[in-house]
Amino acid sequence: MKEIAVRTTSHTQFVNIDARVEDAIAAMGIRDGLCHVFVPHTTAGITINENADPDVVADMIQALERAVPWQAHYAHAEGNAAAHVKASMMGFSQTVPIRGGKLAFGTWQSLYFCEFDGPRTRKVWVQCVPA
Amino acid sequence: MKEIAVRTTSHTQFVNIDARVEDAIAAMGIRDGLCHVFVPHTTAGITINENADPDVVADMIQALERAVPWQAHYAHAEGNAAAHVKASMMGFSQTVPIRGGKLAFGTWQSLYFCEFDGPRTRKVWVQCVPA
Amino acid sequence: MKEIAVRTTSHTQFVNIDARVEDAIAAMGIRDGLCHVFVPHTTAGITINENADPDVVADMIQALERAVPWQAHYAHAEGNAAAHVKASMMGFSQTVPIRGGKLAFGTWQSLYFCEFDGPRTRKVWVQCVPA
Numbered sequence: 001m002k003e004i005a006v007r008t009t010s011h012t013q014f015v016n017i018d019a020r021v022e023d024a025i026a027a028m029g030i031r032d033g034l035c036h037v038f039v040p041h042t043t044a045g046i047t048i049n050e051n052a053d054p055d056v057v058a059d060m061i062q063a064l065e066r067a068v069p070w071q072a073h074y075a076h077a078e079g080n081a082a083a084h085v086k087a088s089m090m091g092f093s094q095t096v097p098i099r100g101g102k103l104a105f106g107t108w109q110s111l112y113f114c115e116f117d118g119p120r121t122r123k124v125w126v127q128c129v130p131a
Numbered sequence: 132m133k134e135i136a137v138r139t140t141s142h143t144q145f146v147n148i149d150a151r152v153e154d155a156i157a158a159m160g161i162r163d164g165l166c167h168v169f170v171p172h173t174t175a176g177i178t179i180n181e182n183a184d185p186d187v188v189a190d191m192i193q194a195l196e197r198a199v200p201w202q203a204h205y206a207h208a209e210g211n212a213a214a215h216v217k218a219s220m221m222g223f224s225q226t227v228p229i230r231g232g233k234l235a236f237g238t239w240q241s242l243y244f245c246e247f248d249g250p251r252t253r254k255v256w257v258q259c260v261p262a
Numbered sequence: 263m264k265e266i267a268v269r270t271t272s273h274t275q276f277v278n279i280d281a282r283v284e285d286a287i288a289a290m291g292i293r294d295g296l297c298h299v300f301v302p303h304t305t306a307g308i309t310i311n312e313n314a315d316p317d318v319v320a321d322m323i324q325a326l327e328r329a330v331p332w333q334a335h336y337a338h339a340e341g342n343a344a345a346h347v348k349a350s351m352m353g354f355s356q357t358v359p360i361r362g363g364k365l366a367f368g369t370w371q372s373l374y375f376c377e378f379d380g381p382r383t384r385k386v387w388v389q390c391v392p393a
Contacts, residue, residue: 040237106302171368
């Protein structure tokens with residue numbers, strides 16, 4: 001298992017972590033198999049999405065805010081209930097095929113750490129299962 | 132594979148199943164690896180979230196109800212279409228790292244069975260892949 | 263790893279892919295373990311849900327459209343931002359137990375490829391981890 005640190009700089013932010021996950025895969029020496037990328041937090045998640053047009057990520061953040069507004073008479077005293085919901089909607093782990101030591105993605109896919117209550121220093125855990 | 136029974140007592144309810152999943156891991160004798168926890172239903176799901184303040188889970192239930200209202204001119208005659216959508220949004224499985232025979236969670240994380248059309252007696256399937 | 267082609271015929275469509283995934287499992291000769299089904303796209307996802315009443319899938323499509331409307335002042339020039347968000351909400355992979363060479367599902371469960379920006383010819387990647 002390898003741990004990656006992700007430092008976010010905004011309240012809500014999607015951070016492309018492909019390169020850091022592939023460094024972890026290389027350090028583990030896995031050529032083919034499955035890569036499990038896990039976020040050990042409750043107000044940040046992880047998803048896959050388009051890496052070509054940065055507007056996609058901006059639109060995703062906006063659409064999630066519309067579906068789960070930050071202000072909505074929540075009970076949780078910390079005031080970040082929406083972050084918990086959005087993180088669960090994106091998920092806390094992604095499993096991606098590994099081929100030739102790289103994440104076997106479709107053409108436009110990248111792995112995004114999803115910060116919903118930053119800025120913070122966060123962790124990501126990478127574990128691999130050989131094929 | 133180990134099966135866990137979960138008896139829910141409300142229509143919509145998040146049930147912490149950490150202890151029961153860790154019992155299953157112990158029974159399988161797995162010390163390190165990945166734990167796959169699968170819900171074999173279509174109106175209940177599974178997610179990870181905060182175990183400290185019970186308001187978080189209450190807020191999550193409320194936010195999901197706002198995003199996917201129970202009443203919304205659905206076609207499905209059983210009347211529980213919203214439960215199907217919420218279950219898909221949370222997901223039907225979670226994969227969590229195992230370290231030292233325990234679920235390797237972040238500080239505030241727990242595994243929640245998500246009942247969206249209870250009360251019912253439900254099942255959860257636990258399977259492990261050794262590291 | 264086995265690749266499946268999925269040809270969608272509508273803009274938004276859930277396609278049951280159980281039979282094709284089980285063909286891939288048979289071709290790989292896996293009897294027991296975990297099956298990882300991955301969608302290498304960013305405007306299509308994958309979920310599990312009910313296969314009995316087709317109204318369930320129709321309601322799911324409608325509820326996702328309500329939560330994430332197609333038209334909502336998005337920035338992404340291609341005009342399909344909602345498809346990216348819905349795909350992330352459903353997820354890009356599902357992991358399902360395999361027993362006796364078959365997907366070990368609950369009574370009503372099936373695996374659905376979720377097209378959110380079709381019609382297109384899409385791919386699904388199936389990989390298995392033996393128990």
